[in-house]
Amino acid sequence: MGHGHSHGIPQSGADDVGPSKARIRRMVIALVILVIFLIVEASVGILVNSLALLADAGHMLTDVVGMSMGLVALLLARKGSATAARTFGWHRAEVLTAMANAVLLLGVAVWVFYEAIQRIGDAPEIPGVALIVTAALGLAANIVVMVMLRADAKGSLAVRSAYLEVLADAVGSVGVLVAGGLVLAFGWGYADIVVAVLISIWVVPRAMKLAAASLRILTQASPEHVDVNSVEADLAALPGVSGVHDLHVWTLTTGMDVVTVHLTADGDGESVLHSARTLLESHGLSHATVQIESNAAGRHCEKDVTW
Incomplete structure (x- = not known):
């Protein structure tokens, strides 16, 4: 995880x-x-x-x-x-x-x-x-x-x-x-x-x-300037990602959009985490929480915190 x-x-x-x-x-x-x-x-x-x-x-x-x-x-x-x-x-x-x-x-x-x-x-x-x-x-x-x-x-x-x-x-x-x-x-x-x-x-x-x-x-609706379907599709297309679920995007206040998402990864969880974070930032979603769920045998926990 x-x-x-x-x-x-x-x-x-x-x-x-x-x-x-x-x-x-x-x-x-x-x-x-x-x-x-x-x-x-x-x-x-x-x-x-x-x-x-x-x-x-x-x-x-x-x-x-x-x-x-x-x-x-x-x-x-x-x-x-x-x-x-x-x-x-x-x-x-x-x-x-x-x-x-x-x-x-x-x-x-x-x-x-x-x-x-x-x-x-x-x-x-x-x-x-x-x-x-x-x-x-x-x-x-x-x-x-x-x-x-x-x-x-x-x-x-x-x-x-x-x-x-x-x-x-x-x-x-x-x-x-x-x-x-x-x-x-x-x-x-x-x-x-x-x-x-x-x-x-x-x-x-x-x-x-x-x-x-x-x-x-x-009401925590998704921001008008963020195409949530496009974000989901781009995340699903990342190398090593086999599934995307629990994607939530909302605005806390002006200029502060927040996203949380769970990704199922077949490969290296750390690599997928880095790619997902970079992708979300390209969509203007820099305040993000990404959870990786590994399909690989011998699951282990990785944690990467960036400020």
Whole structure:
């Protein structure tokens, strides 16, 4: 019997595990920017009774809450220690955060739809200049935050969810600018309501996509970018392998795909173990556990651990 473990996560110390300090620092700065502008936008929205500004502020509130949770998740992933009860540590905390963010986005969208229906037949008096100035400031804040988060969005679901929310806010700010222009040029107060609804409609499918990505990980479905049938076929084709079974591939958290598999070997178990590990790494599965079951007479146990 042979066992092989190949781990793509450094184990040398807490400072090497999880998200980098630079990623966390950028998240903190982005959070401060969003909190400052949230206060500004919500205050102006209440003062001028603008649903578009309040809708945008509502989405920015989900940004702040989501980014706060995401920051906690990243800190837990970096510093949270593994225990007997939690052998993988806190790496999945960011997935839970992403799911919570999706729910918050959908909740804000429902609230905006409800408010828009309540305002039908009663066109609000909205100062166009206030909309334009506030939206322009919001767009500038969103662009700064997006630039800060873009590089990390591919490597972390928590950062990606925050990035998508800020992107939605940026589109919302553009919409509020358009509403302000229409109010200023034509005095059409309904532009505020229309833009608020359009912002929410634009956000809903993105929130659903984020929720689906989170749910896929939480249900331990195989990663979309991994062809499990191809992996199984390639393993079966390795020299000395006569059988492949109990192949499981799932995602622990963003960028951390895990695979376990049992291989029946007719030849040298150590050679098969090395070949299987190399093959799995070529499929992007560096965090792997391979068990070799030998058909040869006189079974013996081999163990090869690689970090």
